[in-house]
Amino acid sequence: MIPFPALQRPVVAAPMAGGPSTPELVAAVCAAGGTGFLAAGYRSPEDVTRQIERTRELTDRPFGVNVFVPAPPDEQPGSSAQQAVLRYGDRLAPLARQLQVELPRVDWADDDAYEDKITALVQARVPLASFTFGVPDGEVVERLHGVGSCVVVTVTDPDEATRAARGGADALVVQGYAAGGHRGTHAVQTIPFDREWAEILRETRTVTSLPVLVAGGVMGNREARLALDAGAIGVQCGTAFLLTDEAGTSAAHRAGLTEPSLDQSVVTRAFSGRPARGLRNEFVDRYGDAAPAVYPGVNQLTAPLRAAAARLEDPQGVALWAGSGWASARTGPAVDVVARIAG
Ligand SMILES: Cc1cc2nc3c(=O)[nH]c(=O)nc-3n(C[C@H](O)[C@H](O)[C@H](O)COP(=O)(O)O)c2cc1C
Structure with a gap:
């Protein structure tokens, strides 16, 4: 087991593939006492390596990279x-x-160059490697553990949590139905649970005691407190960071998030x-x-x-990926978002 790196503030910038996650966003959240994930999804392995290197130029603190798990044969x-x-x-x-x-x-x-991305993460010895859409197989977990990476798996129901725990995960992201972007359901066909993270977390606690980040609709300190009171080690937030200065969110996405008719x-x-x-x-x-x-x-x-x-x-x-709390997303520096959520 590799422990999740200690957080000064229990706020994690979610991986957001398609542009929003940047080295600048990750570094800003790290500087504010939280941590953040780069998003390897849809990027080439070389680009992922470049983003890791750039993030390391901007911060000395531990951060992570998120990878999509391809469907099994x-x-x-x-x-x-x-x-x-x-x-x-x-x-x-x-x-x-x-x-x-x-x-x-x-x-x-x-398969989104899965194997080459794993090699890129192992070579870079990233402190955190997170997975969505499935559980990485045992060999991948071993390679990451071998270089000291903490392996995090997104789950959307207690069965997925059980599989992740058995598969060697060191920590879980429990993602609820309010979450923006893709639901991390392990099977493509699954109709996602219509449940909040609080309920999934309660049930997950009966199958595993792994450390948990919760995700979905966390926009401020009220939700963060609920998460910590429920036993989470922190909150993973995407939508709250979409409009920040450091996010690479496209102009069309930013326009949509601030368009009153949507x-x-x-x-x-x-x-x-x-x-x-x-x-x-x-x-x-x-x-x-x-x-x-x-x-x-x-x-x-x-x-x-x-x-x-x-x-x-x-x-x-x-x-226009966004969680159900999108209306309270604000422009400005990411440090302000961390402060608002951490309280
Ligand atoms: C624009 C966008 C892109 C996302 N891309 C990813 C991704 O690449 N990998 C991943 O694990 N989760 C991704 N997510 C989901 C987040 O990890 C997280 O579960 C979600 O943002 C939490 O809900 P919130 O947006 O209400 O904070 C994305 C979310 C958004 C809004």
């Missing part, structure tokens, strides 16, 4: 799932024509095929019902559409 999309993704592509084709982009051929073998956060598979919480916009309304539960095939298909909308700074066409 027996859960790879079969032919009917592949057909469903192709049909979804037909639905998206008119939008692609309108935006003058081409929908890609789906690469069914895409006033509802919903869970949708429209953008990636996995359930994720974001603001309800035109893309969600038009395609949410049609999107099959297949990842990362759907994510690949929508990538050029999202990129085109981002270039146009159009909040109606990008994934």
Whole structure:
């Protein structure tokens, strides 16, 4: 067991793939007494290494990197799932024509360069390695433990917590339904629990005594106190940091979060095929019902559409990932967010 590094303040900047997580954000939260995660998702292994190096230039404090666990071979999309993704592509084709982009051929073998990212983390001896969408296998956990990395696994229900504990995790992130971005459900098909972290944490305590960070809707000190009183070692916050100066959140995403007409956060598979919480916009309304539960095939298909909308700074066409507390996200330095949450 590798202990979770001591926190002066119990606030962790969540990994946020797609741009928001930056070395600057992680370093700012570390400087404020918390810690933070870089997001390796969708980045090349070389880029992950560069981000780790840059973070080390900015802070001496321990920080982490988050990796997406690919689906095991027996859960790879079969032919009917592949057909469903192709049909979804037909639905998206008119939008692609309108935006003058081409929908890609789906690469069914895409695993987001998982093995190479693990090697990058081991070589860099990152203090914290966190995993979402599954439990890393025993060999990966051993390699990380061998270089002193604390292994953290996101769980969304007590069964996943049991699997993570058995798989050698040193700490858990218990993610509730208010959480922004992807739900970390281990199986793509799982309909995510409609439960708050408090309830999941209570049940998790009956199956494991591992240290826990809670995630989902923590925007201020009230929620943080509840988490600590419930036995968590800290809170992992994403949405609270999205508008900060140090976050790399895109212009379209920032615009969406501050657009008064976008006033509802919903869970949708429209953008990636996995359930994720974001603001309800035109893309969600038009395609949410049609999107099959297949990842990362759907994510690949929508990538050029999202990129085109981002270039146009159009909040109606990008994934506006945000938790249900998004309305209290504020602009300004990340240190202020840490102070607000830590109290
Ligand atoms: C924009 C965005 C991107 C996210 N990307 C990741 C990710 O790459 N890996 C991950 O484990 N969690 C990711 N999450 C989920 C967070 O880890 C965390 O569970 C969530 O932000 C907590 O809820 P909150 O947003 O209400 O604070 C993301 C969340 C957001 C808002």
